[in-house]
Amino acid sequence: MSSSCIEEENLRDNEWYRIASEMLGRAGITLNGPNPFDIQVHNSDFFKRVLQEGSLGLGESYMDGWWDCERLDIFFTKVLDAGLENQLPHHLKDTLRIAAAKLVNLQSRKRAWIVGKEHYDLGNDLFQRMLDKHMQYSCGYWKDADNLSDAQDAKLKLICEKLQLAPGMKLLDIGCGWGGLAEFAARNYGVSVFGVTISAEQQKMAQQRCQGLDVTIMLQDYRDLNEQFDRIVSVGMFEHVGPKNYATYFDVVNRNLKPDGLFLLHSIGSNKSDDNVDPWINKYIFPNGRLPSVYQIAAASEPYFVMEDWHNFGADYDKTLMAWAEKFQKSWPEISDHYNDRFYRMFNYYLYACAGAFRARDIQLWQVVFSHGVTDGLRVAR
Secondary structure, eight states: OOSSOOOGGGGTTOHHHHHHHHHHHTTTOOTTOSSTTSEEEOOTTHHHHHHHHTHHHHHHHHHTTSEEETTHHHHHHHHHHTTGGGTSOOOHHHHHHHHHHHHSOTTSTTGGGHHIIIIITSOHHHHHHHSOTTOOOSOOOOSSOSSHHHHHHHHHHHHHHHTTOOTTOEEEEETOTTSHHHHHHHHHHOOEEEEEESOHHHHHHHHHHTTTSSEEEEEOOGGGOOOOEEEEEEESOGGGTOGGGHHHHHHHHHHHEEEEEEEEEEEEEESSOSSOOOHHHHHHTSTTOOOOBHHHHHHHHTTTOEEEEEEEOTHHHHHHHHHHHHHHHHHHHHHGGGSOHHHHHHHHHHHHHHHHHHHTTSEEEEEEEEESOOTTOOOOOO
16 A cells, blocks of 8 residues: 555546545545645545445544545544535444444443443553543633643533532542542542542542542442432543433432532533444444433433533533644654554544534533522522
8 A cells, every 4th residue: 555645547437536526525625635634545445435334434444544634623624514424324334233222222231341441441651641630531621721731620620619519528420530520629629529430440540649538439330329429420421321321320310419419410412312323433432432412411310300500612622632632642652662553543533533523513512510409599600
């Protein structure tokens, strides 16, 4: 496979090339064009592969080095703004996977641990270099910030202020990650924190981070929780719950939250209620994940809670992902011995594709505050 671009005169009789060129042209993208968002194709089989396999073929062919793009983030923004993802074919495997998701609980107790092992256990060396000092693998709050560190500090403070944390309270952190929020809340607000995660690597680091604080980190499924807490928070975990478990999830939160308690849900969200999951993301990044819609969250929470506040700052995830990508690339020489070039291309593709999706407002980031009904109402921090 040549590393140089394929000359267009050699593709005049390639019907797959013609179709792909016309489709991308609708988004203002030129094959082998001069713009940073134009894609440079190195393998003539690329066109057939993508048109036959859709998103999975696009991502895997990039991982295989069949094409490059200087600004993948802009490429994906343009593709999504033009609606090209709806014009790509659905591979038979994707159809079967969607059908299976309707019939099978892909986020059952047994399967829930898969994403922990396949993604969050990739290696703390990678995430320590890519993320901020708090190891926040979720959207920062960039309202008054101009760098990743300040944005994540602001996000943690925003969460704690929305929950109105006070000394002596018991806080449950469902999906506590590497313990950044648990440490921040315990250290700055004097609360006792109980965190749960399904990642062994996250538990190990979280326990080290929170040593000496009133923090307990457990490796367990959220469905096994049965205790009373003043406040409950869940950041970047609901995306792994799955529609078949939404009712169970809110039932668990309800039974663990005191009558006068508050619950904050921080989650990426979908504009539509459907069973579609990007097949490339599902295979390589977040297996069995599913983005909830406004309707799905509202329907599942309705039997238990009053929705006090709904805050969308999805545009901030674009900035967060671009900051992660910059740090990932700068740190690659330090960690490349632990991975390979295909992993490097995969992770770059993931970060920039997601940045483009948030920039196009194709997906959102929500913080939703729930209560059992605050008597005098709730004044929610911004």
